[in-house]
Amino acid sequence: MRFAKLQGSGNDFVVIDNRDGKVEEFLRSLNLDIKEFVKKVCAFHTGVGADGLILIENPENPENHFKWQFFNSDGSVAEMCGNGSRCAVRFAFDEGIVGKEVRFETLAGVIRAYVLDGGKRIKVQLTPPKDYREVSLSLDTQSIEGYFINTGVPHFVAVVNDLEKIDVIKLGRAIRFHPEFQPKGTNVNFIEREGDDAIRIRTYERGVEGETLACGTGATASAIVAYKKGIVSKKPVRVLTKGGEVLAIDFDNDFREVFLEGGVVRVFDGFLRRELFEC
């Protein structure tokens, strides 16, 4: 089965054109469920290795260009993914499925996107953020203050002073599974001010269950929190990711129109062999 691997600021995804339903056929022939399929493909060392997997499918509404199914590397379904959106749009553009202005269907709603620089940069308009609230959490050995906001998927954002010293896995996991956010859990972002228009970020991602090099909806959630709380005063907010890329987040004053922009690389194209799923 043909696939492409793309990455946006180091958040990497396997993307498959499933408009003809070939994935279901492949799964049936192997007697495999989609969760196992995703886990095997996304596994580092034994599979392709990726933070998630995206299926491009026919839209429900013909006014849109495609629908996607998005899976985290552990096989769980997520409502939305910012960097994955940018990769999906780049793939769809390369394959001639879309032009430079795109509308596609996700579980979080219809996402609009714009292809820039021949596909090397993609800008997506995320769904309006919701459920913003200040949160104070008691953990086993400490308490932590932060902000919850849903930018398509749930995010907790904590402002810290020494980002490099944060134990993102340990603290991120404790917050991700905290009763406050059950049953869905949350992604967890730690941010530090870098200037009037910039923050640095590290993210623990739900469904990857570890730190990723970047998270688009997390960068967006964090930029909005940073602006609301006066940590930055200018926009677009530049978000310096662990992957090294700077994501640009822009929004209007009432946070109804929110944009995420950054580079996308189509790393390689490949062919998944049955052997991977038979072992």
Ligand SMILES: N[C@@H](CCC[C@H](N)C(=O)O)C(=O)O
């Ligand atoms: N990496 C993504 C977010 C993917 C979904 C997330 N792990 C979840 O389950 O909520 C992004 O770029 O936004």
